[in-house]
Amino acid sequence: HKRAKVQQVRFDNRGMSLEEEINESNQFYLAHDLAVIYKKPIPIQIVKVDYPRRSAAVIKEAYFRQASTTDYNGVYAGYYLDFEAKETKNKTSFPLKNFHQHQIEHLRHCLKQNGICFVIMRFVTLERLFVYPATPLIRAWDAQAKAGAKSIPLHTIEVEGFEVHYGLNPRIPYLTAVDQLIHYSESQKGVHYGKQ
């Protein structure tokens, strides 16, 4: 019967993007007072705005700006969470080209402040999800600059990350994996995971 339930969940998720699923999960967490996590709005440079009578202001000219941070942040049981959501169609590794320098630098800064920093990675084809900590991600990113690997092997992610299994509500119960990450961090005496 478990199999049928999994199929059902997959069917329900069809067509939703990873971000939509995370946003919906965040709404669930907020409604149940479990965490307060939001996706940051896209930064926009507004150039021209019309103020028509009797109706809402209309932005007539604006440009996308480069974000300086990651997709999501917020608070969970006293912890600051900060993360990106990323997906790949690859089956054996997660390509580092999915990340931008500014995201890595932001995660590095947040780790220095003892934030809980990670990526929610989805392997689209495999239908597998992981909470992958920022510390090994940054290590791989820095190694890449010195002729290191251009991607993180799935088996490495299985070892260093925390798998998340799709649920009904929330669809992506990532706080369970975050609990494991926090527990692991705090068990590393002297080598606090949140610290570089």
Add this chain to the structure above:
Amino acid sequence: HKRAKVQQVRFDNRGMSLEEEINESNQFYLAHDLAVIYKKPIPIQIVKVDYPRRSAAVIKEAYFRQASTTDYNGVYAGYYLDFEAKETKNKTSFPLKNFHQHQIEHLRHCLKQNGICFVIMRFVTLERLFVYPATPLIRAWDAQAKAGAKSIPLHTIEVEGFEVHYGLNPRIPYLTAVDQLIHYSESQKGVHYGKQ
């Protein structure tokens, strides 16, 4: 000589909005690895985008959306900070009409998660700044709904808040007041300030 320095600082600040001053202070804190705090972008509903050849995408029609959170959030020494920046020309009290219901609800949710939540209040005419904790703010807001006062008296803010004095760099050294707020919170045994 202290007087002259204060005058200098005031002169330098002339013309900058409270938000600009806070943004600049946040840049200082980030550059010195003291905190990672950003102003959230204004949420925009994008309706129409043009993609001209050889140049950047132009947003041709978009609308302002209601924000669901506060102005600023981020991480400081393992603490989640969440705050609004507000100013008044009043000299004797801070009017509650400066706040919106969604801001109060967001602060309430963040307090439940043990965030460090407050308002940076500026009394423009008095040139005085305070870090005022969310807990008494929410208490005043809720009282107002039951025919309570429509504003918070300055003398109450002096007692319950933490004054911030303008500096040169950062212009608004609000983390000093945040340290006091955290210290006060943690000294309140059993009545953790972060908890409602």
